[in-house]
Amino acid sequence: MRLHLLELEDFEWFPNIIREGITDYLRFATEIFNVYKPTAKFIADMINKTGIYSIIDLCSGGGGGAGTISDEINSLAGKEVKILLTDKYPNITALNYVSENSNDKISFLEEPVDAVNVPDNLKGIRTLYSSFHHFKPEDAKKILADSVKNNMPIAVFEAGERSLPGIAGVIFTTIIICTFATPFMKPFKWSRLFFTYILPVIPLTLLWDGVVSMLRIYKPDEMIKMTKEINSENFKWTAGKIIHKMLKITYMIGVPESIKN
Ligand SMILES: C[S@@+](CC[C@H](N)C(=O)[O-])C[C@H]1O[C@@H](n2cnc3c(N)ncnc32)[C@H](O)[C@@H]1O
Structure with a gap:
């Protein structure tokens, strides 16, 4: 059962x-493990089907979604793809860092x-990486319906799944990465060291929000059900799980079945 506890x-x-921490x-975590690499072929397929070479990444945070796989997308699409990162609470220092290191692609x-x-x-x-779970069903359906209304393709990816192994994986990786890798995270910030090793608010928030996120992730059939509850017959929907290393x-x-340009 899906639980929408507070993040x-x-x-x-x-x-x-x-x-921002x-x-x-x-x-950092998605980049070092190249977690989203297998999603690039899905995006490249969407590009080839629609001829749309720009991506509007929603809920980008510090750029840890489409921003980490721009090279893979470009090489699979065979043409330069422009990625625009956006968020309700944009992490501007990080987004600036990602953009500056992207050769103008991001x-x-x-x-x-x-x-x-x-x-x-x-x-x-439109892409949403590890963020669709933030929305309760009514808002999640609005996001899908708005894509349909604007005839814009949409891709939702969640690193993880709603299951005990999903929760265990989040706890394990959070503890290991926070403990050993925090000083290497970029852009470097003294505040990150303070709020990790002296007053561990960042790791504790990551643990809480991480576990709650797993409990909130929609299963593929739940997302397909949403598409049937909105007027979206002109779209082809597919959902499932990608297995990548030990992660799902x-x-x-x-x-859209047809693109009106
Ligand atoms: C778990 S983070 C994922 C960030 C990034 N996509 C990644 O994979 O690293 C979720 C992001 O969703 C953003 N967010 C939450 N509610 C939002 C909304 N209504 N509109 C846009 N962004 C939102 C948060 O600010 C946060 O940056």
Whole structure:
């Protein structure tokens, strides 16, 4: 059963210094293990089917989603793909760092973008990495319905699954990475060391939010059910799990049957 318990980073009052510690960690962890690499072929397929060469990444945090696999997407798509990173609480220092190291392939918006209310001028394949679980079913359906309304393809990927191994995996990796890798996370911040080793607010938040995230992840059939509850017959939906090393990535892809340009 899906449980929508509270994640600390969902609170508007949550201190930015800790929020950034969380999203920096997520980018670092997904980058070192190249967690999202297998999702690149799904994106490249969407690009080939639709001819849309730009990606609007929603809920990008510190850039730890599409931002970590831009090279793979480019090489599989065979043409330069532009990625725009956006978030309701953008981690600007991190997004700047990711953009500056991307050879102009990745840019970001400094102003907040709410995934439930994407501005009409943002055109491209919409991606949500490890963030669809933030939304209760009503809002999750609004996100899908808005893609359909704008005839924009959408891809949802969640690193993990709603299961005991999923929860155990989050606890194990969080403890190991926070303990041994924190000083190597970029961009370097003294505050990260303080809030990890002296006052461990970052690891404790990561543990709580990580476990709650796993309990919130929608299963593939639950996401497909959502698509049937919105008016989306003109989209082809596929959902499932990708097994990558020891990790499972839950996903759903929606592509319009025809693209009106
Ligand atoms: C678990 S983090 C994932 C970040 C990034 N995609 C990654 O994989 O590293 C979830 C992100 O969703 C963002 N978020 C939460 N609610 C949002 C909303 N309504 N609109 C846009 N972003 C939102 C948070 O600010 C946070 O950066």
